[in-house]
Amino acid sequence: xxxxxxxxxxxxxACAPAGKRARLGLASAALALCLSGPALAEGDDExxxxxxxxxxxxxxDDDGQTRTERVAPDTVLxxxxxxxxxxxxNPGEEPASDLSLDLPIHEALVVAPDSFTGxxxxxxxxxVRMAPEDYLTFPELVVPLDDGSTRPATxxxxxxxxxxxxxxxxxxxxxxxxxxxxx
Amino acid sequence: xxxxxxxxxxxxxxxxMTTATGALADGSKSVGTMAGTTIxxxxxxxxSRGSAEVSTTASATFHVDRKIDMIMDTPHETAxxxxxxxxxFTQTLDFNFTNYSNAEVDFTISVDAPAxxxxxxxxxxxYQVFVDGALISNDGTITVAANxxxxxxxxxxxxxxxxxxxxxxxxTAAPTGAFDEATxxxxxxxxADNMNTLHLFVAADQxxxxxxxxxxxxxxxxxxxxxxxxxxxxxxxxxxxxxGSQAAIPGACIEYTITVNNTGGAAMRxxxxxxTMPANVTLVGAYSDDEFFNVSTNGAEVTxxxxxxxxxxxxRVLRIRATID
Numbered sequence: 440x441x442x443x444x445x446x447x448x449x450x451x452x453a454c455a456p457a458g459k460r461a462r463l464g465l466a467s468a469a470l471a472l473c474l475s476g477p478a479l480a481e482g483d484d485e486x487x488x489x490x491x492x493x494x495x496x497x498x499x500d501d502d503g504q505t506r507t508e509r510v511a512p513d514t515v516l517x518x519x520x521x522x523x524x525x526x527x528x529n530p531g532e533e534p535a536s537d538l539s540l541d542l543p544i545h546e547a548l549v550v551a552p553d554s555f556t557g558x559x560x561x562x563x564x565x566x567v568r569m570a571p572e573d574y575l576t577f578p579e580l581v582v583p584l585d586d587g588s589t590r591p592a593t594x595x596x597x598x599x600x601x602x603x604x605x606x607x608x609x610x611x612x613x614x615x616x617x618x619x620x621x622x
Numbered sequence: 623x624x625x626x627x628x629x630x631x632x633x634x635x636x637x638x639m640t641t642a643t644g645a646l647a648d649g650s651k652s653v654g655t656m657a658g659t660t661i662x663x664x665x666x667x668x669x670s671r672g673s674a675e676v677s678t679t680a681s682a683t684f685h686v687d688r689k690i691d692m693i694m695d696t697p698h699e700t701a702x703x704x705x706x707x708x709x710x711f712t713q714t715l716d717f718n719f720t721n722y723s724n725a726e727v728d729f730t731i732s733v734d735a736p737a738x739x740x741x742x743x744x745x746x747x748x749y750q751v752f753v754d755g756a757l758i759s760n761d762g763t764i765t766v767a768a769n770x771x772x773x774x775x776x777x778x779x780x781x782x783x784x785x786x787x788x789x790x791x792x793x794t795a796a797p798t799g800a801f802d803e804a805t806x807x808x809x810x811x812x813x814a815d816n817m818n819t820l821h822l823f824v825a826a827d828q829x830x831x832x833x834x835x836x837x838x839x840x841x842x843x844x845x846x847x848x849x850x851x852x853x854x855x856x857x858x859x860x861x862x863x864x865x866g867s868q869a870a871i872p873g874a875c876i877e878y879t880i881t882v883n884n885t886g887g888a889a890m891r892x893x894x895x896x897x898t899m900p901a902n903v904t905l906v907g908a909y910s911d912d913e914f915f916n917v918s919t920n921g922a923e924v925t926x927x928x929x930x931x932x933x934x935x936x937x938r939v940l941r942i943r944a945t946i947d
Contacts, residue, residue, distance in 0.1 A: 488667050490680040512684040515661075517654020517724055523682070525665055538669040545663060547655040547686065607669070621686060622655050 486535055486607070487528040495520040495618065521548065521619045527604075528612045540602040540615065547622050549594050552577040554618035561604045561615060568598030653769045657688035657725035690797045691722040692729070694774075694830045701788055701833035704780065707888035707931075711746075711782055715832040717774040717793045721766040727797050733760045733776055734792040746781035749791065763798060776832070784836045786887040792831040839932070840886030843895075850943075851875045858906045858943050874946050876903070883937035893928035899944055908942040915940055 493509035500506060509522060523542075529535050544550050546568075555563045564574035567582050581589035582596050602615050655661075661684055668677040696717050704713045721727055735741075735749050741760050742748040750757055752775040753764050766772060776791045849870045850856075850863040858875035868874060880897065884890045895915065899905045899922040908917045908924045915926035915938070926940045 486667070486669065486676075486678060488665065488678050488680040490663060490665050490682040492663070492682040492684050514687050515684050516687055516689045517652070521684075523663060525680075527667070531671070533671055535669040535671050538667060541666045541668075542663060545661045547659050547661050548663075621661070622652075 485530065487526075487530070489526045489528075491524045491526070493522040493524065495522050515621060517621050519621045521621060522616060523619065524614055524616045525602075526612065526614045527607055529607045529609060532609050534609050534611075535607045536605065538604040538607055540600075540604070542600040542602070544597050544599055544619070548619040549622055550597050550600060550617060550619045552594055552597065555602070555615065556617070557602075557604075557613065557615040559604055559607065559611075559613040559615075561602050563617075564601045564603070565592070565597050566599040566601070567592050567596040569596070571598050574599075574601050651691065651693070651720075651722045653722055653724050654689070655686045655724060656768065657686055657723075659686040660684075661686065686724070688725045688727075689723055690727055692720060692727075692795055692797075692828055693722065694719045694793060694795050694828050696793075696830045696832040698832040701835040703835045703837065705888040706780065706782055706784060706836060706838035707886070707891055709891075712777060712779045713834050715776045715778065715791055715834070717776070717830055717832065718771065719766075719774050719795055720771040721768060723797075724768055726765060726767045728763050728765050729795045729797055730761055730763050731758060731774065732794045732796070734794070735778075736789045736791070739778070739789075744779070746779065747784075749776055749778040751776055751793075778834065780834070780836055782838070784838055786837050786840075788833050788835050790831050790833040792829060794829045796828060837887035837934075839884050839888050839890035839934070841890060841893075842883045842885055844881045844883075845878060845897075847876055847878050849874050850877050858945055860907075870946060872946050875906070876944055876946060878942040878944070880940040880942070881937055882932065882940070884932045884934055887934050889931040889933045890928075891931050893932050895924075895926040895940055897924045897940075897942060898922050899924075899942075902947045903944045904947055906943040906945060908940060910941070911939050914938045 492512050494512045494515055496508050496510050498506050498508050512521065515521070525540060527538065550565075552563075552565060555561075563576075565577055565580055566572065566574050567580060569583055577592065577597075580592035580596075582592050583589055600617070604613070604615075607613055662681055663683070664679055664681040666677065666679045668675060670676075694717060696715070698715060702713055702715065704710065719729075721729070731751060731753065733741075733749065733751055736747075739747045739749055741750065743750060751760055751762070752758065754772045755775075758764065764772065774793060776793060778789070778791065780789070849868040851858070851861065852869040852871050852874040853864065854873045856864065856875050861875070863877070870876070878897065880895060882893065882895060903922075905919060905922050905924065908919060908926065910917065910926065914928060914930070916929055917924065917926045917940070919925075924940075924942050928938070932938060
C-alpha cells in the first residue's frame with residue numbers, strides 16, 4: 440500500500456534543504472532541534488534526511504479538551520515523552536528504492552513500538568539489546584534467557600529500530616515519526 | 623508489521639514503565655536517567671538509486687535535565703510512648719528520607735520542635751539532629767546522592783517532670799536554592815551545564831512528623847490524725863480502733879494516716895515516705911494496710927519504702943501510731 444506525501448508536514452519541513460523550503464511551505468517548527476545529514480553528492484541525487492526531536496506535552500484548552508503539543512526539548516526529565524520525526528526529501532528526478540532507516544535506541548530511552556506513523560508505507564522491525572542483529576516485528580521479538588529459553592520482548596528490551604520504505608518517488612518528501620519515553 | 627498514515631497516538635506509551643513524575647507502574651518511584659545525560663539519536667539511511675547504493679545520516683541531541691524529587695516519612699505511625707517514670711528521659715525519632723532526584727542534591731534539613739525546646743547537646747527539653755549518625759545543626763545542609771536514603775534522627779531530651787502531653791517534631795527537607803513555595807515547582811537555569819532544575823515535589827512529600835507521648839508519675843499525699851482510744855490500757859501498737867469519740871488526753875493512742883496517690887500516667891518507682899513525730903508524742907509503730915511499704919523506725923522517725931511500683935491512678939496508705947505524752 441502506497442501513500443503519497445500529501446500530508447501536512449509542518450515539522451518535517453523545518454529542516455528541509457533550503458532550496459526546497461519554498462516548495463514545501465513555511466517552516467513552522469522554529470523550536471525544533473534538527474540536524475541535516477551530510478550531502479551525498481552535488482545535484483539532484485541528494486536525499487536530504489532530517490531528524491527532529493520534540494517533547495510531547497499534554498495541555499488542556501479552554502474547552503477542557505486535552506491536547507498533545509510538540510515543544511522544543513529545552514527541558515527534558517525522566518518520564519518525559521519524546522517524539523522523533525524523520526523527514527526524507529527526494530529532490531531528484533529518479534525515485535529512490537529500498538530505503539532502510541537504522542536507529543539505535545539510546546539506553547535512556549524506551550521506544551513505544553506501536554507509536555510509529557508515517558506519510559508513506561513502511562515496515563518497522565526491532566532488535567533487542569541482547570541480539571542487536573536480529574530484526575523482527577515487535578510481536579515476533581523474543582529475548583533469550585540464560586537457560587536457553589526465551590520470553591516475549593518488552594519495549595524496555597528494544598535496542599534498535601529499522602524502518603524500511605520500499606520507494607520514495609521523485610520529488611517526494613516523506614516522514615516517519617515515533618515516540619519514546621525517557622527512562 | 624506495516625504502517626501507513628497512522629494517526630499519532632499516545633496510547634502506546636501506556637506500555638512504558640515510567641510516567642511524567644518518575645513513578646513506576648507499581649507505584650514506587652524511580653530516579654530515572656541521570657541529569658546531564660546526553661541522548662543522541664542518529665538515523666542511518668541507505669537506499670538505492672538505480673544500481674547505486676547510497677547512504678546518509680542525521681542526528682539529533684538533547685540533554686536530560688535535573689529533576690528534584692524526594693520523600694520524607696517516618697516509621698512512627700503512632701506516637702512513641704515514653705514513660706518518664708522509668709528514668710529514661712530521651713527518645714530518638716527516626717525519619718526516612720530518600721532523594722529521588724536524578725542527581726546529587728543539597729538539602730536543608732529543618733526541625734520544627736515543640737514550643738520551649740531548644741537545640742542543645744544536653745539539658746531538659748532539648749534536641750539534636752543526626753544524619754547517618756553525624757550531628758548536624760538545625761537548618762543544616764546535607765548532600766545526598768541520587769536514590770540515596772540517609773537516616774535522619776531527632777534525639778530529644780525531656781524534662782523529668784514533664785506533663786503528660788504529646789510532643790511533636792516535624793522534619794522538613796528542602797532543596798537548596800530558590801523555588802516557588804506555593805507551587806513547589808520552579809525552573810532555574812543552571813548555566814553552563816545545559817541543565818535546568820525542576821522541582822517536582824509536592825509539599826507533603828518533603829515533610830514528616832513524629833510524636834512522643836510523654837507519661838510521668840505525679841504524686842499527691844495527704845496526712846490526717848485521729849485519736850483511736852483514750853483508754854490507758856489500749857494496745858496502741860496493734861489494737862483495733864475503739865470507735866466513737868475519743869479524748870486527746872495524755873496516754874491516748876493516736877494514728878496518723880498518710881495517703882500517697884499517683885495521679886500521673888506512668889508508674890511511680892522507688893517511692894519512699896518518711897515522717898518524724900512531733901514533740902509531745904511518742905512513736906509506737908507503723909504499718910501499711912497491704913504491706914505495700916517496708917517500714918522501719920528510728921526514734922521519732924518513720925521510714926517507709928515501697929516494695930513495688932505505685933501504678934497510675936492508685937493510692938496506698940501508711941499508718942503510724944503514737945501516744946500522747
